[in-house]
Amino acid sequence: xxxxxxxxxxxxxxxxxxxxxxxxxxxxxxxxxxxxxxxxxxxxxxxxxxxxxxxxxxxxxxxxxxxxxxxxxxxxxxxxxxxxxxxxxxxxxxxxxxxxxxxxxxxxxxxxxxxxxxxxxxxxxxxxxxxxxxxxxxxxxxxxxxxxxxxxxxxxxxxxxxxxxxxxxxxxxxxxxxxxxxxxxxxxxxxxxxxxxxxxxxxxxxxxxxxxxxxxxxxxxxxxxxxxxxxxxxxxxxxxxxxxxxxxxxxxxxxxxxxxxxxxxxxxxxxxxxxxxxxxxxxxxxxxxxxxxxxxxxxxxxxxxxxxxxxxxxxxxxxxxxxxxx
Amino acid sequence: xxxxxxxxxxxxxxxxxxxxxxxxxxxxxxxxxxxxxxxxxxxxxxxxxxxxxxxxxxxxxxxxxxxxxxxxxxxxxxxxxxxxxxxxxxxxxxxxxxxxxxxxxxxxxxxx
Numbered sequence: 336x337x338x339x340x341x342x343x344x345x346x347x348x349x350x351x352x353x354x355x356x357x358x359x360x361x362x363x364x365x366x367x368x369x370x371x372x373x374x375x376x377x378x379x380x381x382x383x384x385x386x387x388x389x390x391x392x393x394x395x396x397x398x399x400x401x402x403x404x405x406x407x408x409x410x411x412x413x414x415x416x417x418x419x420x421x422x423x424x425x426x427x428x429x430x431x432x433x434x435x436x437x438x439x440x441x442x443x444x445x446x447x448x449x450x451x452x453x454x455x456x457x458x459x460x461x462x463x464x465x466x467x468x469x470x471x472x473x474x475x476x477x478x479x480x481x482x483x484x485x486x487x488x489x490x491x492x493x494x495x496x497x498x499x500x501x502x503x504x505x506x507x508x509x510x511x512x513x514x515x516x517x518x519x520x521x522x523x524x525x526x527x528x529x530x531x532x533x534x535x536x537x538x539x540x541x542x543x544x545x546x547x548x549x550x551x552x553x554x555x556x557x558x559x560x561x562x563x564x565x566x567x568x569x570x571x572x573x574x575x576x577x578x579x580x581x582x583x584x585x586x587x588x589x590x591x592x593x594x595x596x597x598x599x600x601x602x603x604x605x606x607x608x609x610x611x612x613x614x615x616x617x618x619x620x621x622x623x624x625x626x627x628x629x630x631x632x633x634x635x636x637x638x639x640x641x642x643x644x645x646x647x648x649x650x651x652x653x654x655x656x657x658x659x660x661x
Numbered sequence: 662x663x664x665x666x667x668x669x670x671x672x673x674x675x676x677x678x679x680x681x682x683x684x685x686x687x688x689x690x691x692x693x694x695x696x697x698x699x700x701x702x703x704x705x706x707x708x709x710x711x712x713x714x715x716x717x718x719x720x721x722x723x724x725x726x727x728x729x730x731x732x733x734x735x736x737x738x739x740x741x742x743x744x745x746x747x748x749x750x751x752x753x754x755x756x757x758x759x760x761x762x763x764x765x766x767x768x769x770x771x772x773x
Contacts, residue, residue, distance in 0.1 A: 344715045346678050350722060353670030391714060420718050420736065442721035442729055445667070 336456050337362045337381060341372045341400065342389035342418070347441075351387060351418070351448075358449045360456075369395035373403060382409045384459045385452070388435075390419035390426055398426075398433045405434035405493060412462070412491060412500075414455040418443060424515050427507070431499055431562060437506040458502070481533050481541040490542060490565045492549045497556065501564040501572075501631075508574060508619070508627040520581050520616035521630045522573045523638030524552060524590070527610045529569025540601055545569070548609060551593040555586065570638070572631045575616075583641075587613035614638030675723045679771050685712050686764035693757055709757060710739040716760070728763040735760055 348365040366372040390397035414436040492498040533541045560576040599607040614637025713735040720729030735756040
């Protein structure tokens with residue numbers, strides 16, 4: 336795995352080089368500033384597979400650098416690990432908003448850095464394997480009919496406010512200070528009959544619809560603070576900082592109204608009617624760190640249940656009143 | 662093999678950290694002098710924060726836990742009080758003095 340580490344402290348760069356070498360990550364390039372890193376990216380012929388970035392650097396900081404890297408098409412999906420002393424939630428939020436994949440605070444445990452990089456290494460290998468198997472990616476064939484593999488893929492929706500990758504959303508939950516979790520909930524959203532509606536559609540139509548729903552979710556959740564991710568098919572999951580209160584039914588109504596106002600159509604002019612089901616929220620206030628990623632899965636499961644058997648039945652099984660703090 | 666490689670590498674970085682600590686400690690001593698002279702004080706506090714931030718980032722991982730903790734506290738204190746508490750005997754000076762003293766301990770241990 337070809338790694339680029341950026342930090343203005345030469346001692347950190349030496350330390351990272353040794354830490355990475357000990358885990359057999361030998362192909363490491365280091366830069367002392369964001370500008371030097373951007374110049375390196377411009378010059379390199381073989382792209383980097385992973386970035387390790389500090390936040391607090393003079394001139395261009397690590398968050399600005401993350402945005403600049405994400406703006407380069409080659410690095411749209413490349414894992415970016417922030418390694419920083421900034422542990423305030425403001426920095427964590429800004430880093431993930433800019434496109435960070437994960438976040439570690441200094442001083443770091445060496446084993447922690449190794450563990451995160453192993454996850455990235457597996458991800459990079461899987462992507463390369465898929466590219467080798469299928470060199471013509473579906474997104475290069477937008478008019479092809481949508482297939483099962485297209486439905487399963489989690490789409491990258493970085494251009495939409497609040498949307499980040501699913502893996503980054505899991506990592507975000509693990510990094511948010513415990514105090515902040517007290518006012519946060521996860522919420523799952525499912526587009527009803529997505530598979531059936533798009534069974535005879537093109538990849539372009541399906542992906543555009545996913546982006547439209549994401550846009551509607553983003554518009555409806557605002558101005559509350561949130562991050563969201565596409566979870567494959569017509570499923571989305573949000574982490575919302577709502578002070579502990581969230582009315583799923585009212586949100587579902589507002590979201591469906593927004594979608595209706597968007598007046599969506601297929602390429603052949605047929606109206607596209609999308610209806611969502613919003614699951615009851617999962618409060619994060621009593622979660623252990625290990626069970627946090629499960630809160631995303633449970634939120635999706637709640638939304639699937641709502642879509643399948645209706646809100647009231649779902650509420651009974653999950654104790655809606657308690658979750659909404661009523 | 663990996664553990665051996667790691668120990669060898671960390672020892673090398675530890676030496677580099679101590680080498681860098683000396684000029685950083687000396688700069689802190691200079692910055693401490695006349696910290697109460699405004700308007701220079703704010704600029705000096707920013708420079709102290711920069712050094713504390715860097716030391717806090719690596720000291721603990723390299724085995725200097727106490728120094729790392731004090732440096733992190735100092736960095737955080739300045740971050741939360743951007744104007745800087747510049748009166749003698751206040752928290753800022755207390756943390757700064759502790760950081761200088763801990764740096765001296767590490768540097769004198771190196772000399773023996």
